[in-house]
Amino acid sequence: MTLLLLLVAMILLLAIRVPVAISMLLPCVGYVFFSEDITLGVAIQRTVAGVNSFPLLAVPLFIMTGYLTNAAGLSDRLFRMLLCFFGRVPGSLAYVNVSSSVMFSWMSGAAIADAAGLGAVLVPAMRKSGYDAGFSLGLTGASSMIGPIMPPSIPAIIYAVTAGVSVGGLFFAGVVPALILAGSLCVHVYFHVRRHPHGKDESLAEGHWWPVMVAALPVLFTPVIILGGILGGVFTPTEAAAAAVMYMIFLGVCYRTLTPAKVYEVLLQTCTTTGVIMLIVAAASLFGWIIAREQGPQMVADSLLRLTDNPYLFLLLVNVFLLLVGMLLEPTAALLICVPVLLPVAVHFQVDPLHLGVVMILNLVIGLITPPVGLVLYVLSSVTGESFKTVVRGMIPFLFPLVFTLVVVTFVPAISLWLPKWLGL
Numbered sequence: 001m002t003l004l005l006l007l008v009a010m011i012l013l014l015a016i017r018v019p020v021a022i023s024m025l026l027p028c029v030g031y032v033f034f035s036e037d038i039t040l041g042v043a044i045q046r047t048v049a050g051v052n053s054f055p056l057l058a059v060p061l062f063i064m065t066g067y068l069t070n071a072a073g074l075s076d077r078l079f080r081m082l083l084c085f086f087g088r089v090p091g092s093l094a095y096v097n098v099s100s101s102v103m104f105s106w107m108s109g110a111a112i113a114d115a116a117g118l119g120a121v122l123v124p125a126m127r128k129s130g131y132d133a134g135f136s137l138g139l140t141g142a143s144s145m146i147g148p149i150m151p152p153s154i155p156a157i158i159y160a161v162t163a164g165v166s167v168g169g170l171f172f173a174g175v176v177p178a179l180i181l182a183g184s185l186c187v188h189v190y191f192h193v194r195r196h197p198h199g200k201d202e203s204l205a206e207g208h209w210w211p212v213m214v215a216a217l218p219v220l221f222t223p224v225i226i227l228g229g230i231l232g233g234v235f236t237p238t239e240a241a242a243a244a245v246m247y248m249i250f251l252g253v254c255y256r257t258l259t260p261a262k263v264y265e266v267l268l269q270t271c272t273t274t275g276v277i278m279l280i281v282a283a284a285s286l287f288g289w290i291i292a293r294e295q296g297p298q299m300v301a302d303s304l305l306r307l308t309d310n311p312y313l314f315l316l317l318v319n320v321f322l323l324l325v326g327m328l329l330e331p332t333a334a335l336l337i338c339v340p341v342l343l344p345v346a347v348h349f350q351v352d353p354l355h356l357g358v359v360m361i362l363n364l365v366i367g368l369i370t371p372p373v374g375l376v377l378y379v380l381s382s383v384t385g386e387s388f389k390t391v392v393r394g395m396i397p398f399l400f401p402l403v404f405t406l407v408v409v410t411f412v413p414a415i416s417l418w419l420p421k422w423l424g425l
Contacts, residue, residue: 050285326367
């Protein structure tokens with residue numbers, strides 16, 4: 001009954017548009033106030049302990065890396081380079097859109113940063129070339145989902161810290177699923193372009209390709225620093241994030257595109273985003289501790305075990321549940337609440353924690369493009385000036401390749417696990 005009251009209180013607060021962190025924190029404060037054996041000091045200690053983690057330091061650093069990439073114009077260099085490759089292919093800008101998200105994801109790790117940075121460049125270019133507004137917005141939003149799955153992934157860091165698994169292992173577990181998602185989006189583009197050909201794309205690729213390649217080559221070295229350093233044991237994921245920030249600053253200075261005013265703006269954006277995320281982490285830490293104290297995971301486990309003993313049916317139920325949760329909660333908050341509940345049950349069903357992590361992240365990031373929360377939808381509407389209704393309508397057809405990828409990754413665990421096992425992670 002106590003757990004039910006906590007959940008109902010949180011849902012009601014979310015329904016009246018109270019911020020996520022406050023919606024979790026207020027019921028917890030009420031629980032502590034009426035509890036006879038929990039002091040306020042213990043509650044504060046549990047709250048602070050949630051953010052007192054060395055791996056979590058990577059979160060603001062990777063966020064800053066994404067903002068620096070946009071501020072220094074590095075994403076534009078990737079965009080022009082990809083135009084050289086796809087300039088003569090029918091529907092080239094659509095393929096450039098997906099490929100840009102793949103490359104940008106190696107540096108950002110956040111769907112919102114990808115949608116804001118690439119949406120401001122790619123959507124106007126696609127509209128100028130005759131693409132439909134809905135298709136341009138939908139493809140940009142769907143391709144931005146690659147960022148939270150491909151390393152370095154901020155949701156992966158949150159999951160790894162909460163579940164106690166290797167950050168590097170979860171990073172590499174997301175590589176193949178992210179590439180499958182990119183491939184399914186390209187297949188969707190192929191059939192769309194066959195039905196609605198666009199003849200102006202190739203003119204955008206005119207010019208000398210060699211200077212464009214040289215200009216983009218240093219940017220492409222970023223994932224080598226991040227993933228190569230982690231895989232080679234040179235530094236931890238947190239140290240890799242710090243190295244990526246320094247490298248982005250170095251490139252911005254060398255290209256003379258990063259001014260003190262832009263650096264200040266990047267720092268301001270990073271602090272704002274980090275503050276929101278860490279407040280959610282702190283509140284969810286206390287919320288999760290109370291759920292564990294009230295034996296919430298055991299109740300969920302008992303319920304699922306009475307319902308089924310089939311691991312595939314369990315994963316199907318998890319997918320349905322998380323898709324609904326993702327429509328209401330931001331991925332960070334959802335992971336912090338759901339991981340302590342679902343992980344023990346998944347272990348009982350012999351589901352690998354790395355596989356569960358990829359499945360959970362993929363489910364929850366789909367929530368970023370589904371109302372009512374749908375943060376990516378609002379970001380695209382803001383940076384492009386298109387109405388929210390247009391963005392939502394354009395996103396609907398792209399739910400099919402996303403759900404296809406989710407089903408394949410869920411029921412074929414080897415897709416997520418073979419690369420970490422091959423690398424010995």
